[in-house]
Amino acid sequence: MEGSVRDVNDSPGSPDHAALDRVGRIQAEWARERPDVDVRPQATIGRLHRIAALLTEELTPVFHRYGLSEGEFDVLAALRRAGDPFERAPGELAAFTMVTTGAMTKRVDRLERDGLVTRRRAAGDGRGRVVALTPAGRDLIDQAFTAHMRNERRLLDTLTPAEAARLEQLLTTWLGRIEPPG
Incomplete structure (x- = not known):
């Protein structure tokens, strides 16, 4: 199979093996151990997974510099993107940040304790709630977002x-083909 990972001289001491990245080495070992299984998907999926982990390591220090976790940054960003008056229902926030409503409650609790958001009853719906940015929350997310984009x-x-x-x-x-619409 020309150009496949199975053609790589993958003995651990070989120069070719040393030149492979982490995913390439794992792929070569699997190809050696399980030549009956097509390990080519691992070249893409494994690298995307590795890149995602490395990106998280590079992104979170910026959030921490502003006293935020990644999840708290996401909540403030979702509120800021809503436009004036910078508020959303908790369920809407959970959907925008892809977490459970329980996880959202914990995030909002901390942000409210820090004076970055407020909670109030929704107008016209006594059971509904609304989470809104405070002026301090808006200032913080504007600064953190600018640093995040840099x-x-x-x-x-x-x-x-x-x-x-x-x-x-x-x-x-690819995302359009594997992520459900909406």
């Missing part, structure tokens, strides 16, 4: 503009 730009600038555009297009296409 950090993401730094990370993306490791690719050429053409590479970044191709990657964005491929990821958009």
Whole structure:
């Protein structure tokens, strides 16, 4: 099989093995141990998984600099994106940040304790609640978001503009095919 991982000289001491990245080494070992299984998907999925972990390591320090966890940043960002008056229902926030309502409650509790959001009854619905940014919350998310975008730009600038555009297009296409609509 020309060009496959099975063609790599994958003995641990070989120069070819040393030149492989972490995913390539794992893939080569599986190909050696299980030649009956097509390990090619691991080349893409494994690298995406590794990149996601490395990106998280690079992104979270910016949130921490502003006293926020990644989840708290997401809540403040979802409120800020809502536009004036910068508020959403807790269920809407949970959907935007892809967490359970229980997890959302914990995040909102902390943000409220820190004076970054408020909770109130929804107008016209005594049972409904609304979470809103405070002026301090808006100032903080504006600063944190600006720093976050600078950090993401730094990370993306490791690719050429053409590479970044191709990657964005491929990821958009793939995500559109595997993520349920809505």
